[in-house]
Amino acid sequence: MGHARDIEDLIDLMARLPGLGPRSARRAVLMLLKKRGPLMAPLAQAMAHVALTAKDCTRCGNIGTTDICPICADDRRATGEICVVEDVADLWAMERTGAFKGRYHVLGGTLSALDAVGPEDLRIPRLVARVAEEGLREVILALNLTVDGQTTAHYIADVLEGSGVQVTSLAQGVPVGGELDYLDDGTIGAALRARKRF
Amino acid sequence: MGHARDIEDLIDLMARLPGLGPRSARRAVLMLLKKRGPLMAPLAQAMAHVALTAKDCTRCGNIGTTDICPICADDRRATGEICVVEDVADLWAMERTGAFKGRYHVLGGTLSALDAVGPEDLRIPRLVARVAEEGLREVILALNLTVDGQTTAHYIADVLEGSGVQVTSLAQGVPVGGELDYLDDGTIGAALRARKRF
Known part of the structure; x- marks a missing residue:
């Protein structure tokens, strides 16, 4: 060459x-x-x-250069609610919006029967432990709207059932700037079912 | 973040x-x-x-990790002809074709009145020296077909006039796979003027 x-x-x-x-x-x-x-x-x-x-935050799984990541270490973050994401990229995407003031929990992937990924391969047991340890009020599931993402969301909701914590998920609907003509049928259907008073 | x-x-x-x-x-x-x-x-x-x-080859200006680059140091390369290119990227592009068996000379840019780039800012004096030192038969100008590239080509041809070396340039014409309908007028005109017996 x-x-x-x-x-x-x-x-x-x-x-x-x-x-x-x-x-x-x-x-x-x-x-x-x-x-x-x-x-x-x-x-x-x-x-x-x-x-x-670089190392994974021992508490939430975010990547940083300290044992406890800057978000977990930040006293000004709201306590009582955590946002569960699949991946560090999703955490960064959430942070860019500046819309969420609480802390995170990074699963490190999704459950997948095909790839033999079970709950113990993800940070799901750690999430269950955090719900109890940190006295959380709300767990927001911000998982991707893929089959694997939603399967994982359902699994987590099931596991946390009875723990007293409120499990919520991101709203589904028309994205900002979205044009109906270009949206897939599933999104339009979901937005219609979740319609709200104008 | x-x-x-x-x-x-x-x-x-x-x-x-x-x-x-x-x-x-x-x-x-x-x-x-x-x-x-x-x-x-x-x-x-x-x-x-x-x-x-990494360092520039002291002979041709190619980038390598030795004072003399692998091409200049390769005894199997044809002597007597060098290919003049603007940039190391162009040298790499030539090498990928495998069509040229000689050695190179990298100018490191083109003459440009606008950017105040003169012959001494490029490796043009070195080229003139090489023509004499290495007893070259042919200097192939493989400069880009831009205004600056062609200005530089003409300048080099002028400088080497009378040194006894043959100065040639790459053929202009329709690129392989080219469709006339998508080619600019300049290319079609040049290809027509340089037409050859089928």
Whole structure:
């Protein structure tokens, strides 16, 4: 390929990132090679640092660089309610909205018979323990509206039945900016069934 | 944002790569965080290594990890002809075709009155020196068919006039797989003027 084996290896590793293929990985590496001082060295250092220090929050499963993540450690967060998400990406998405002031619980996936993922493979036992330990009032299920996500939501609701905590889930309906003509039938049907007084 | 400052910094740096925006940088970092051992640590290490060892070939300007790049150091490459390209990316593109067996000369850009890039800012004096030193038969100009690229090509042809070396350039015409209906007028015109016996 006309360049050193080391550079080739770097391109191969970069190409494994989501959103980058072999071609764009090559382009990214070439750009890094041209900005060795201002970008490549700091990026390599930041990545090595995070790879070394990143850890899952022992309480909620969020990724941070401390045993207890910034959200769990933040005294200003509302107590009494936690939002259950499948994945750290979902937690970040919720946080970006700024709409939720409580704490989180990251399951780390969904139940899946096909992939042999059971409750003990996720942080479901930990969730049940937290409900009791933290005296929670409400558990908000913010799981994806996929089959696996909803199966998991139903399972959690069942498990928490009788624990005294209120289990809620995100509203279903027409997304903001959504046009009926472009929405799938399931969404329109759900929005119609959940219609409310104008 | 619910995650540590270090992770935020890493996302910001990743977002500066071509082909990645803030959103896809976040996705990439999240994926790296999940594959800290198998992907993130090796990637950080490979990047740090290349950032430290990468250097421009003193002869042709290609990027490698040695003073003389693998192509210049390869005895099996044809001598007597070099291919002049604007950028290392173009050299890599040429190499991928496998069609050229000689060595290269990377200019490092194009002449540009607007950006105040003159011949001494590029590797043009070095090219002139190589023509004499290496007793070259042919200099193939593989510069982009942009205004700046072609200005640079004409300048180089002028400079090498009288040095006894043959200066050639890539053929212009319809690209392989090209459909006339989708080609610009300039390309069709150039292909017509350069028509050849079928």
